[in-house]
Amino acid sequence: MTKADIVAQIAKQTGVEKTVVLSVVEAFMENVKGSMIAGNDVFLRGFGSFIIKHRAEKTARNISKNTTIVIPSHNVPAFKPAKTFVATVKDAE
Template identity: 35%
Template sequence: MNKAQLIEQMAEQAQLTKAEAARALEALLATVTATLARGGDVTVVGFGSFVVEERAARTGRNPKTGEPVAIPAAKIPKFRPGKAFKDAVNG
């Protein structure tokens, strides 16, 4: 499912126009992004949590030359599904 299909499904299930559903989706994504950028977490009970984890600096290899390459530390956004969501997906 792509973004347009998601908006269409949201509009149908929530009885909204596609424009209203698109604004709601954009607001959700912007809020999650801004919260994670500030270092916070977003938890939706029964669905899951969006968190930021730190990845340590490490040494990798250039696949073409085999030379070592320094990979800097980074903050990585992750999603952890909740139990109800996992149960729904697994039947």
């Protein structure tokens, strides 16, 4: 499902124009991104959490050049679904 599909589905369910729904969806995504950039996690009860995972510094190998490189520590955005969300998806199989 793409963003356009989500916008179309919400517009169909609510009767709101697609342009309005698109602006709301875009604003939601921008707020989530902005909050995570600021170092805050986003919790949506019953849906899941957008969290920041910290990756430690590690040594890796470039096997084509046979060299060792150091990958610095960094943060990675992640999504952790809520238990009820996971249970619902499991039951849908």
